[in-house]
Amino acid sequence: xxxxxxxxxxxxxxxxxxxxxxxxxxxxxxxxxxxxxxxxxxxxxxxxxxxxxxxxxxxxxxxxxxxxxxxxxxxxxxxxxxxxxxxxxxxxxxxxxxxxxxxxxxxxxxxxxxxxxxxxxxxxxxxxxxxxxxxxxxxxxxxxxxxxxxxxxxxxxxxxxxxxxxxxxxxxxxxxxxxxxxxxxxxxxxxxxxxxxxxxxxxxxxxxxxxxxxxxxxxxxxxxxxxxxxxxxxxxxxxxxxxxxxxxxxxxxxxxxxxxxxxxxxxxxxxxxxxxxxxxxxxxxxxxxxxxxxxxxxxxxxxxxxxxxx
Amino acid sequence: xxxxxxxxxxxxxxxxxxxxxxxxxxxxxxxxxxxxxxxxxxxxxxxxxxxxxxxxxxxxxxxxxxxxxxxxxxxxxxxxxxxxxxxxxxxxxxxxxxxxxxxxxxxxxxxxxxxxxxxxxxxxxxxxxxxxxxxxxxxxxxxxxxxxxxxxxxxxxxxxxxxxxxxxxxxxxxxxxxxxxxxxxxxxxxxxxxxxxxxxxxxxxxxxxxxxxxxxxxxxxxxxxxxxxxxxxxxxxxxxxxxxxxxxxxxxxxxxxxxxxxxxxxxxxxxxxxxxxxxxxxxxxxxxxxxxxxxxxxxxxxxxxxxxxxxxxxxxxxxxxxxxxxxxxxxxxxxxxxxxxxxxxxxxxx
Numbered sequence: 045x046x047x048x049x050x051x052x053x054x055x056x057x058x059x060x061x062x063x064x065x066x067x068x069x070x071x072x073x074x075x076x077x078x079x080x081x082x083x084x085x086x087x088x089x090x091x092x093x094x095x096x097x098x099x100x101x102x103x104x105x106x107x108x109x110x111x112x113x114x115x116x117x118x119x120x121x122x123x124x125x126x127x128x129x130x131x132x133x134x135x136x137x138x139x140x141x142x143x144x145x146x147x148x149x150x151x152x153x154x155x156x157x158x159x160x161x162x163x164x165x166x167x168x169x170x171x172x173x174x175x176x177x178x179x180x181x182x183x184x185x186x187x188x189x190x191x192x193x194x195x196x197x198x199x200x201x202x203x204x205x206x207x208x209x210x211x212x213x214x215x216x217x218x219x220x221x222x223x224x225x226x227x228x229x230x231x232x233x234x235x236x237x238x239x240x241x242x243x244x245x246x247x248x249x250x251x252x253x254x255x256x257x258x259x260x261x262x263x264x265x266x267x268x269x270x271x272x273x274x275x276x277x278x279x280x281x282x283x284x285x286x287x288x289x290x291x292x293x294x295x296x297x298x299x300x301x302x303x304x305x306x307x308x309x310x311x312x313x314x315x316x317x318x319x320x321x322x323x324x325x326x327x328x329x330x331x332x333x334x335x336x337x338x339x340x341x342x343x344x345x346x347x348x349x350x351x352x353x354x
Numbered sequence: 355x356x357x358x359x360x361x362x363x364x365x366x367x368x369x370x371x372x373x374x375x376x377x378x379x380x381x382x383x384x385x386x387x388x389x390x391x392x393x394x395x396x397x398x399x400x401x402x403x404x405x406x407x408x409x410x411x412x413x414x415x416x417x418x419x420x421x422x423x424x425x426x427x428x429x430x431x432x433x434x435x436x437x438x439x440x441x442x443x444x445x446x447x448x449x450x451x452x453x454x455x456x457x458x459x460x461x462x463x464x465x466x467x468x469x470x471x472x473x474x475x476x477x478x479x480x481x482x483x484x485x486x487x488x489x490x491x492x493x494x495x496x497x498x499x500x501x502x503x504x505x506x507x508x509x510x511x512x513x514x515x516x517x518x519x520x521x522x523x524x525x526x527x528x529x530x531x532x533x534x535x536x537x538x539x540x541x542x543x544x545x546x547x548x549x550x551x552x553x554x555x556x557x558x559x560x561x562x563x564x565x566x567x568x569x570x571x572x573x574x575x576x577x578x579x580x581x582x583x584x585x586x587x588x589x590x591x592x593x594x595x596x597x598x599x600x601x602x603x604x605x606x607x608x609x610x611x612x613x614x615x616x617x618x619x620x621x622x623x624x625x626x627x628x629x630x631x632x633x634x635x636x637x638x639x640x641x642x643x644x645x646x647x648x649x650x651x652x653x654x655x656x657x658x659x660x661x662x663x664x665x666x667x668x669x670x671x672x673x674x675x676x677x678x679x680x681x682x683x684x685x686x687x688x689x690x691x692x693x694x695x696x697x698x699x700x701x702x703x704x
Binding site: 251272 | 408409410429430431432435436437439440441443444445446447456457459460504505508
């Protein structure tokens, strides 16, 4: 759309404008700046998450033939998962155990976060470090530590026997679902604690005084103001803990008995001993879908609760 | 108003934080239906005193009675007072209706009555139709009104207001002052306001307690504080004031007019001083006009403010004349000052 005849002055001006165009674009478009800032993360995410995920999705429609794959794009794996009860049993059990561990953790960790946010006034950082100290050691070490605590000759059993409360070791402590739930609850606690703490810390203290001023005692203050305002943290903590624990297999392998096997153990077997990668991929995809469904149901429940509470 | 019963009785209240005394020996009554202000600079203890009334702080010594009942052992949620917080403390997770109706839960009203009362409040604060707004969609002035409605809906015996207009811009603040005053008259509830803004306190209050360093310096009506301040601090905090050594005032007004006895200082409001460009004729019984030199002139719109340096001493006097008076002279011009004897307020050293 340039005019055919331009004076030298105009040309210089246009050239100048052209040179500063990228800078001008950046200054004007906040979205573009954001995208540029995000770019490194997007590249890494793309390479390490989206590409492998797409490969796994594709592979789940293949079939294992001897030591090779046939890329025959069949639903055979999914049909097997749907028809064999072992898969749904393991999947439901994993979801159930992860839910139990998450619930246990959130309930136990909430008072800690509450204490930290409302009753610690000095050295908050020190307290945070102390509370997250167990997470400085390896995940495996923490799980092994629980074997020491829960074992037949472990801390709890010998302690209880010593004071004469029980005659013989409690068998359900180790190699059971209880053991897995307890260990998971401890191992992932920091992931639930931190978001809850942050959301409690963010609550404006004058809002609490206002609710007292408007006639509510400590209990109703908690349920009408503190809990609703910390729900974003509770929901974030729940997801941060629930999602990885459903697929956890180390804990189940180390402290769980035969009836505490989780879906993660089976997936690991498919990629390992059984050597049926397409089936493992299909199981992994199924698990992700199941987590998504449960997550959406949880969010729906929270929204319904919020509407009902008003 | 004077015959009204006592609503709040503050008896020898002292509040210490460690060794620091935030409030020292406060001792006064607030009458039922009164608009009472605690006026002071930041750190004067006014907010601490208000929080003691609300129950958020416990007095170290002394006691507070509200409507005849001792409040020492009564927690905030059981006191017959409600508060408008400085930052309004609107519940961010609730909409306007639920914010206003928050305190109604305890009254166990049925749905229709609850809705009726909230609507009534929305009407009162002139925000009808705003009930379903989320709290983060409100402007500063609207938040202030919601905070007010939330407190008033419980029909408290006393409404406490902690710098409620501080966060608003000047125009809105003046508008809200008028509304607040009208509201207080219509609901007839005792209001206790904390403010650092002396104009706001004067505009709103029946009586004002001036506080500094944890102590109540003087309690009086706005006119009383302005015209009869008891100490130099009160005089300089409320409005602007000239302070003169006693002998200068005697010179200006003549011995006859000066019957105040011994006073360390004489205080004179700038607007009570008359500025003359010519030596005024001596009046019988009056002292001689004080000669001086104009050093500064500030045009303020409705008023003009002058600075005059008196001849023969370093003393500067502020003189304020209405804009309707002929504008005199530029800085450097010789002038003469006179004032009526009754304009002088004798003060002792604090």
